[in-house]
């Protein structure tokens with residue numbers, strides 16, 4: 547019996563790899579222009595990093611972590627990369643370099659979720675984290691970079707949703723208001739929301755459970771909920787962000803009920819949604835996390851970032867067809883074929899030959915699938931030192947010298 551890839555994981559096949567390179571290459575260009583440097587952190591970390599960093603009232607920590615014990619140490623496959631980036635930032639004193647420190651990452655993340663379209667157990671994120679700036683101009687830059695990337699990838703029909711969750715002070719008050727409004731309906735909410743009610747009532751607004759959504763709708767709960775009352779500082783910060791976005795011509799929608807799945811967000815939160823994806827429609831999520839560096843043992847450091855789901859991005863993009871190499875040598879003389887292949891590769895061209903000296907018709911078939919030109923190297927060509935080159939796009943055939951082949 548053939549062993550299959552574990553549930554919730556997917557192979558990325560050679561026919562798909564160029565789609566991934568496209569995202570990475572466009573992102574790299576944008577990050578370079580913005581002076582954002584790449585960081586690569588380990589795929590597993592101490593479990594406590596995520597318990598403290600992501601927060602032990604989140605779904606990620608409560609239900610979704612791949613945790614294992616080795617030599618009495620509890621380790622976890624990273625479910626996201628912000629906590630790991632902050633850990634590295636502190637461990638290597640990156641803050642000693644001039645602020646802000648702007649970093650990006652890409653790679654696999656692991657969450658034990660129910661697999662469905664747009665939701666896997668091993669998936670990939672590309673993301674940025676920026677440390678050391680309090681001003682809303684960096685929140686705006688952060689959103690600007692995400693929007694630039696999505697636009698450069700050719701994605702249309704996107705909605706940028708923004709909100710401010712305020713600081714601990716504004717939030718404390720809001721949590722009480724929220725609890726009061728929700729309390730009469732509590733018994734109808736899902737088990738998760740019932741436990742969120744005491745621990746982290748804001749997260750009830752982010753519940754994906756259909757029953758909860760129905761109950762919210764039927765009782766018109768969203769309209770009954772007052773929106774967060776921001777303190778002066780948080781209010782000014784949010785107004786500034788909107789002014790920057792307006793000036794930058796970045797269209798956004800304010801969603802006063804946008805909270806995010808992770809505990810660490812303060813002030814700005816945002817999500818970019820595609821109107822072409824089904825229920826898993828968020829391609830990018832992020833926000834400000836001014837408390838996280840301190841939570842993980844550093845000194846108070848304002849920070850903001852985002853992460854995009856690369857599988858979801860890919861599902862929105864046209865597929866790139868497989869790339870062809872330049873030459874395919876068609877010959878019944880393997881020695882001459884491999885020698886010519888070596889010469890052409892030395893000159894910087896992609897080249898392959900037929901290893902089995904099959905019939906020329908068969909070799910030409912393979913050449914048409916593999917390359918732009920077939921170089922036919924038969925007895926006559928070898929004897930008279932020329933090459934019959936067939937353009938595999940238009941079937942034009944020419945007799946050329948080696949130097950002429952190099953000009954193709």
Ligand code: ATP
Nearest residue numbers: 659664665666669807828829830831853854855858
């Ligand atoms: P969702 O609400 O869709 O579960 P999230 O709030 O858990 O998202 P984040 O932790 O902010 O998501 O991750 C940022 C992005 O990573 C998401 O917008 C999404 O595109 C992608 N993502 C998150 N979880 C998965 C998953 N299990 N499979 C594929 N992509 C994912």
Ligand code: MG
Nearest residue numbers: 605657659807
């Ligand atoms: Mg999630």
